Amino acid sequence: MASIELSGLTKHYGEVVALQDVDLTVADGEIFGFLGPNGAGKSTTINMLLDFVRPTSGTATVLGMDAQADSQTVRQRVGVLPDGYHVYDRLTGRQHVQFAIDSKNADDDPEEILERVGIIEAADRKAGGYSKGMKQRLVLGMALVGEPDLLILDEPTTGLDPRGARDIREIIREEVARGATVFFSSHILEQVQAVCDRVGILREGELVAVDTIAGLRNAMTTDALLMVTLDRPFEDEVSLLETIAGVTSVTADGAALSVQCANGAKTGVIDIVEELGYAVQDFKTQEASLEELFIAYTDGERPGTKSAADADEETDAEEESATATSEIADEAEVDR
Amino acid sequence: MSVTAVAKKDFQDAVRSRSLWALSVVFVGLAMLTTFMYIEFPELLGGEEELSGVGLGLFLAGIASLFIGLTAIVIAYKALAGERELGSMKLLLALPHTRADVVFGKVLGRTATLAIPIVLGFGAAGLYGYVMISEFSFVDYLIFLGLTVVFALAFVSIVVGISGSTGSTSRASALAVGFFLLFELIWDGVTFGLVYVTNGFALPETMPNWIYVVNQIPPSSAYTTAMMALIPDAIVMGDSAAQEIDAFYATEWLGVVMLVFWIVVPLAIGYRRFKNADL
Numbered sequence: 001m002a003s004i005e006l007s008g009l010t011k012h013y014g015e016v017v018a019l020q021d022v023d024l025t026v027a028d029g030e031i032f033g034f035l036g037p038n039g040a041g042k043s044t045t046i047n048m049l050l051d052f053v054r055p056t057s058g059t060a061t062v063l064g065m066d067a068q069a070d071s072q073t074v075r076q077r078v079g080v081l082p083d084g085y086h087v088y089d090r091l092t093g094r095q096h097v098q099f100a101i102d103s104k105n106a107d108d109d110p111e112e113i114l115e116r117v118g119i120i121e122a123a124d125r126k127a128g129g130y131s132k133g134m135k136q137r138l139v140l141g142m143a144l145v146g147e148p149d150l151l152i153l154d155e156p157t158t159g160l161d162p163r164g165a166r167d168i169r170e171i172i173r174e175e176v177a178r179g180a181t182v183f184f185s186s187h188i189l190e191q192v193q194a195v196c197d198r199v200g201i202l203r204e205g206e207l208v209a210v211d212t213i214a215g216l217r218n219a220m221t222t223d224a225l226l227m228v229t230l231d232r233p234f235e236d237e238v239s240l241l242e243t244i245a246g247v248t249s250v251t252a253d254g255a256a257l258s259v260q261c262a263n264g265a266k267t268g269v270i271d272i273v274e275e276l277g278y279a280v281q282d283f284k285t286q287e288a289s290l291e292e293l294f295i296a297y298t299d300g301e302r303p304g305t306k307s308a309a310d311a312d313e314e315t316d317a318e319e320e321s322a323t324a325t326s327e328i329a330d331e332a333e334v335d336r
Numbered sequence: 337m338s339v340t341a342v343a344k345k346d347f348q349d350a351v352r353s354r355s356l357w358a359l360s361v362v363f364v365g366l367a368m369l370t371t372f373m374y375i376e377f378p379e380l381l382g383g384e385e386e387l388s389g390v391g392l393g394l395f396l397a398g399i400a401s402l403f404i405g406l407t408a409i410v411i412a413y414k415a416l417a418g419e420r421e422l423g424s425m426k427l428l429l430a431l432p433h434t435r436a437d438v439v440f441g442k443v444l445g446r447t448a449t450l451a452i453p454i455v456l457g458f459g460a461a462g463l464y465g466y467v468m469i470s471e472f473s474f475v476d477y478l479i480f481l482g483l484t485v486v487f488a489l490a491f492v493s494i495v496v497g498i499s500g501s502t503g504s505t506s507r508a509s510a511l512a513v514g515f516f517l518l519f520e521l522i523w524d525g526v527t528f529g530l531v532y533v534t535n536g537f538a539l540p541e542t543m544p545n546w547i548y549v550v551n552q553i554p555p556s557s558a559y560t561t562a563m564m565a566l567i568p569d570a571i572v573m574g575d576s577a578a579q580e581i582d583a584f585y586a587t588e589w590l591g592v593v594m595l596v597f598w599i600v601v602p603l604a605i606g607y608r609r610f611k612n613a614d615l
Contacts, residue, residue, distance in 0.1 A: 090353060099431075
């Protein structure tokens with residue numbers, strides 16, 4: 001069953017189109033990232049899932065129920081970290097969580113929740129004095145009350161330092177392991193990349209892409225930069241390498257080669273270099289980051305849609321390079 | 337219960353506010369001072385009757401109704417519009433509350449909040465009166481106290497209704513103050529104008545009977561009149577206008593009807609608008 005199903009969802013504010021004809025299905029148990037710049041319609045979509053805002057046309061179904069007609073039941077089973085919220089300044093953290101527990105008729109222990117989101121030491125302080133990050137943790141804690149089937153998190157990492165963002169990712173993974181579905185919006189691509197199964201990209205109220213992270217990366221036409229260190233200076237003509245399918249340009253500087261090429265062409269380049277009699281001592285790739293991908297999708301020109309045939313031909317090479325690059329990515333992670 | 341969860345949260349929030357306690361101190365002081373004047377200087381106040389608990393209640397009501405009305409505006413005009421403006425409404429409605437729960441929870445929470453200074457102030461005044469006045473009926477005084485809380489409920493309902501009808505606190509405060517001006521401060525002028533116009537731009541010798549109905553419209557008048565309906569002793573002491581008119585509507589119960597009207601109608605309008613609003 002689908003946790004979220006949007007069908008032709010549209011919202012106009014007078015002349016302004018906030019969301020146009022969005023169709024989207026989020027399956028049970030997946031972590032779905034909703035990407036887009038500010039004003040793309042992410043919060044509008046979430047607001048319609050929660051019946052804060054009513055669609056101009058189209059429908060939103062959450063956990064099999066109509067988001068508008070059955071809103072209360074929907075919200076009973078959903079945990080929400082809304083965007084642009086404000087905490088009750090005079091209530092303590094504990095009172096906030098207790099309020100969520102009372103509201104959901106749940107039997108959670110406020111201490112446990114506050115412990116989990118890492119603000120137990122501030123439990124009895126008024127939330128008005130919390131830092132932005134602590135407020136974010138508090139509201140996330142409120143969202144966790146009652147073991148929701150679906151977590152809707154609108155920009156959950158706003159105001160958090162990298163450690164806070166990592167804590168949130170950890171909680172997201174725990175929740176999914178428990179059986180929950182997570183739908184979160186963000187404009188910070190690393191966060192999405194780090195945790196999501198699939199992403200949807202929203203641009204000016206329209207859903208321009210829905211895919212897995214890897215799938216999206218493959219769909220990119222942006223080249224990767226491959227940097228190879230050889231055992232001796234490269235003495236052959238660089239044009240030899242430039243004839244390889246997918247390679248855009250090659251520059252040689254002594255034993256260092258930089259090759260601008262499509263993701264799928266990388267292993268081919270290394271093979272040829274080795275065939276030419278050089279030993280590859282080291283290689284690095286600078287992959288097209290999700291950031292670039294995001295810009296490609298959301299800024300003016302959309303990337304040319306690659307034909308399915310092209311994608312098929314590249315599949316073998318892609319897989320190898322994907323393994324190589326993911327190793328590199330892992331190293332990079334450690335460096336950070 | 338969802339309504340009680342909202343009301344409890346709202347009340348907890350308000351009880352922590354220092355201004356509420358400052359208000360309570362002021363109100364206790366005001367009630368004690370009023371009681372002192374009632375007991376010590378009855379002749380200054382035009383009182384000819386014996387001092388009594390009912391008389392004290394009527395006298396307190398006259399002074400307290402303005403204070404209660406203004407306080408209701410201060411504590412309730414932001415109830416819905418303010419949460420919408422700030423964004424805490426999203427926190428509230430992310431939880432499984434209906435918009436009706438939110439509206440009625442707010443009314444209950446804010447009324448309970450306003451009831452604190454009322455019960456403290458009139459409670460203290462009542463004790464003072466009980467000691468000083470020989471003819472003091474506890475039952476009548478409790479009815480008076482209860483009715484005052486109902487009056488607070490009416491005013492809070494009006495202001496929460498206004499607050500629900502708009503997403504902007506400045507609009508809500510302007511509307512609430514406008515309401516107070518029209519119905520509590522210049523209503524006498526309005527009724528005068530009505531009589532003048534309907535009589536062909538001249539003043540009649542005697543006021544028409546229907547003006548009794550118009551006079552019951554302001555919440556504070558409805559409150560005083562309702563007191564006469566509930567406490568028969570107050571009819572004479574309060575000089576009920578209904579006694580001088582012979583018409584089916586000339587009854588003190590009209591005050592009760594008007595109070596119910598003020599509790600129900602503005603809130604129903606505000607709720608409808610809030611229910612249909614995009615937050």
